[in-house]
Amino acid sequence: MKGIVFVKLNEFVEQTWGLACWESLLAATDLPSGGIYTSVMTYDDNEIFALIDAISKQKSLHPFEAQKTFGQWLFKELYAIAPAGVHQFNDVFGFLRAVQDVIHVEVKKLNPDVLLPEFEFLEETDTALTFEYRSPRKMNYFCEGLILGLAEYVDQTITVTHLLCEHKGDKKSVIRVDKC
Amino acid sequence: MTSPEEELELLRRKIAREIKARELAESQLERYSREVYHTNQSLKENLQRVEKRSFELEFLHNASGMVNSDLSITGLLKSITSYIAKFVAANAGGFYLYSDLSIQEVEEALVWTKEEQWHHDDKLVSLIKAHVQIKNTQDIPQWIIAPLEQPELENPLSTWLIYKTYTLDKRSTVVLAFLCGDQSIQEETLYVLDTIHDHLSSGLKRRLADKRIQRRNKQLVDTIATLETTQQQLVQSEKMASLGILAAGVAHEINNPIGYIKSNLEILGEYQVTFSELLIEISSLVKANTLNYDLLQQLYEKYDVTFLIEDAADILQTNIDGIKRVSDIVKELKTYSHAGENIQSLISIKDCIQSALKVAGNALKYLHQVEAGLPDNLPKIIGNAGQLQQVFINLFVNAAHAMPKGGELLIQSEVNAEQKTLSIFVSDTGVGMDAEQQKKLFLPFYTTKPVGQGTGLGLSVSMAILEAHNVKVQVKSDVGLGTTFKLTFPLPQ
Numbered sequence: 001m002k003g004i005v006f007v008k009l010n011e012f013v014e015q016t017w018g019l020a021c022w023e024s025l026l027a028a029t030d031l032p033s034g035g036i037y038t039s040v041m042t043y044d045d046n047e048i049f050a051l052i053d054a055i056s057k058q059k060s061l062h063p064f065e066a067q068k069t070f071g072q073w074l075f076k077e078l079y080a081i082a083p084a085g086v087h088q089f090n091d092v093f094g095f096l097r098a099v100q101d102v103i104h105v106e107v108k109k110l111n112p113d114v115l116l117p118e119f120e121f122l123e124e125t126d127t128a129l130t131f132e133y134r135s136p137r138k139m140n141y142f143c144e145g146l147i148l149g150l151a152e153y154v155d156q157t158i159t160v161t162h163l164l165c166e167h168k169g170d171k172k173s174v175i176r177v178d179k180c
Numbered sequence: 181m182t183s184p185e186e187e188l189e190l191l192r193r194k195i196a197r198e199i200k201a202r203e204l205a206e207s208q209l210e211r212y213s214r215e216v217y218h219t220n221q222s223l224k225e226n227l228q229r230v231e232k233r234s235f236e237l238e239f240l241h242n243a244s245g246m247v248n249s250d251l252s253i254t255g256l257l258k259s260i261t262s263y264i265a266k267f268v269a270a271n272a273g274g275f276y277l278y279s280d281l282s283i284q285e286v287e288e289a290l291v292w293t294k295e296e297q298w299h300h301d302d303k304l305v306s307l308i309k310a311h312v313q314i315k316n317t318q319d320i321p322q323w324i325i326a327p328l329e330q331p332e333l334e335n336p337l338s339t340w341l342i343y344k345t346y347t348l349d350k351r352s353t354v355v356l357a358f359l360c361g362d363q364s365i366q367e368e369t370l371y372v373l374d375t376i377h378d379h380l381s382s383g384l385k386r387r388l389a390d391k392r393i394q395r396r397n398k399q400l401v402d403t404i405a406t407l408e409t410t411q412q413q414l415v416q417s418e419k420m421a422s423l424g425i426l427a428a429g430v431a432h433e434i435n436n437p438i439g440y441i442k443s444n445l446e447i448l449g450e451y452q453v454t455f456s457e458l459l460i461e462i463s464s465l466v467k468a469n470t471l472n473y474d475l476l477q478q479l480y481e482k483y484d485v486t487f488l489i490e491d492a493a494d495i496l497q498t499n500i501d502g503i504k505r506v507s508d509i510v511k512e513l514k515t516y517s518h519a520g521e522n523i524q525s526l527i528s529i530k531d532c533i534q535s536a537l538k539v540a541g542n543a544l545k546y547l548h549q550v551e552a553g554l555p556d557n558l559p560k561i562i563g564n565a566g567q568l569q570q571v572f573i574n575l576f577v578n579a580a581h582a583m584p585k586g587g588e589l590l591i592q593s594e595v596n597a598e599q600k601t602l603s604i605f606v607s608d609t610g611v612g613m614d615a616e617q618q619k620k621l622f623l624p625f626y627t628t629k630p631v632g633q634g635t636g637l638g639l640s641v642s643m644a645i646l647e648a649h650n651v652k653v654q655v656k657s658d659v660g661l662g663t664t665f666k667l668t669f670p671l672p673q
């Protein structure tokens with residue numbers, strides 16, 4: 001996982017629960033990196049999961065809930081560093097397609113070693129978009145959070161449903177976004 | 181709530197981490213720029229390699245173009261040599277043949293220079309040859325670089341001779357050699373030159389083989405020409421042979437009447453002597469005035485005058501017949517010797533047959549039905565109408581003779597468009613011939629007819645005429661049933 005995500009998680013935790021919380025998460029997880037993150041480097045995926053685990057324990061949140069909350073907070077941060085050109089999208093569905101076709105493509109160009117999720121769009125109507133989320137990290141709840149952050153950002157009200165979820169025994173993860 | 185001291189401690193730790201992170205980030209950045217530098221470097225190298233490769237490909241492409249062209253062996257060697265010379269920036273270049281037998285296809289003592297292109301220069305060529313070392317005619321797989329011993333004297337601009345061999349066959353090798361300055365010899369360049377080795381080698385061999393095939397072809401053509409003359413000579417000598425038979429026949433046929441004409445004339449001579457004696461005796465009796473009728477009768481008796489007169493008349497008639505026979509034969513022989521002359525007009529076979537029927541009409545008389553249902557649109561043939569008419573006259577007269585009690589003469593035609601031939605069938609319902617007779621049919625003087633009716637030359641003369649017209653003759657005959665002659669004429673292309 002790219003360092004930017006760790007740097008932003010650090011920011012998120014400090015903003016939400018204070019300096020001491022991040023300190024105690026580091027103490028609780030004893031990570032190989034020692035919690036020294038820089039956005040230009042890449043760190044073991046396990047560190048993000050360990051940190052999220054620790055958050056859910058200390059704050060009594062379900063890990064999925066923790067991922068979702070972080071994702072929701074993270075969106076505007078990622079959006080700020082996103083390549084020029086994505087800012088013309090002011091609709092959730094259009095933006096989601098742009099993530100797959102433009103944003104993550106640009107991310108990949110800058111960091112050839114990143115592992116990005118793949119979206120396969122299954123169905124789209126005026127009010128509903130269904131897509132399969134594909135990633136070995138199975139961060140579909142983190143994804144939900146990012147989408148919620150996006151909706152907030154473009155000022156649309158949506159609901160996100162996990163039609164299929166790998167954490168619940170399904171073979172794949174399928175997400176539906178409904179505009180209300 | 182955390183105390184200010186605790187807060188401070190947290191911040192201090194955070195700053196320590198941030199510093200560490202910054203250091204890491206900076207060293208990461210250094211690594212990146214090093215990577216970028218290396219990447220750039222290897223990109224440059226790649227670019228150079230690609231450029232070199234495309235240069236090589238261009239060389240290979242151009243050289244292949246020459247090999248694949250239809251240049252002659254010398255032409256190919258010339259263009260390849262001058263092309264390589266330019267490619268390696270050589271001062272001079274040439275190609276030389278090493279062989280235990282000279283191959284004319286490769287021009288010698290030629291040299292190429294930038295200034296003068298291809299020209300003859302014995303000095304330069306012997307300088308090059310002096311440095312080329314060929315032990316035997318086997319292929320040396322790589323380019324050989326030989327230093328010039330005294331470049332200042334030999335060729336001031338050049339310090340090296342590079343050369344390469346191409347085996348043409350077991351006995352001959354072509355050497356491409358170039359005089360170069362120091363800067364033009366590079367392992368790399370020579371490697372590029374190597375890429376065309378196989379192609380050029382097989383291109384040279386192919387041309388040599390082509391040459392050989394051409395030479396062999398010419399030999400074949402010559403052989404065929406010789407064969408054709410031989411065949412013509414054979415045909416000629418066959419003709420001579422049949423002429424021999426003919427001559428023997430002519431001698432026999434003419435000797436016979438000449439013989440009896442001669443002895444007849446001798447007899448007539450004796451008769452003339454007898455008549456003279458008789459006349460002398462009569463004269464003396466008349467002078468003495470003693471001749472009377474009885475005495476004259478006695479004299480006639482004594483000289484056998486009645487017999488002499490009758491016999492002389494017989495003898496004269498026999499001689500006249502004999503001379504007619506000789507003159508008939510001579511007439512036939514004349515056509516024989518003219519057979520095949522003037523075969524060049526487009527003629528109508530139908531016209532030819534119709535006029536032949538008119539001439540033969542006498543022989544056919546009213547005894548024979550004649551069927552000549554030939555269509556008007558028969559294709560024309562190339563031939564001599566007079567001679568062909570004679571052929572048909574003979575066929576019709578023969579048919580008439582074969583049907584002494586009458587019968588039918590049938591004339592039919594058949595066109596074979598595929599083989600471009602026209603066949604004429606002449607059939608009779610006459611006596612026919614057995615196999616023995618059919619064999620002798622065309623021999624000169626073979627005849628079954630009584631003296632005065634046949635010379636036995638008709639079919640042999642006809643055959644000579646038909647052969648000259650490239651006509652195929654087939655005979656089908658059954659004793660007692662009749663005979664069919666099939667004449668197959670080639671149609672003009």
Ligand code: HEM
Pocket residue numbers: 001002003004005078079081082083095096099103104107113114115116117135136137138139142143146147150
């Ligand atoms: C609604 C919008 C977006 C969605 C749904 C989304 C989704 C995701 C998800 C689910 C991941 C986690 C990796 C995984 O699942 O394997 C991820 C990673 C990432 N995304 Fe996005 N993303 C969005 C927008 C952006 C934007 C605007 C950027 C800006 C450049 C961005 C850059 C990245 C980066 C750098 C990673 C880390 C990948 C790695 O370290 O291997 N994303 N994204």
Ligand SMILES: Nc1ncnc2c1ncn2[C@@H]1O[C@H](COP(=O)(O)OP(=O)(O)O)[C@@H](O)[C@H]1O
Pocket residue numbers: 574578579582608610611612613621622626627628629633634635636637638639640663
């Ligand atoms: N149509 C025919 N039917 C039977 N016999 C034939 C026919 N034509 C030719 N012959 C035989 O071939 C012989 C040779 O013929 P030819 O050469 O024309 O000489 P000629 O007619 O003077 O005898 C004839 O004498 C005859 O015996």
Ligand SMILES: [Mg+2]
Pocket residue numbers: 574577578634638639
């Ligand atoms: Mg005859």
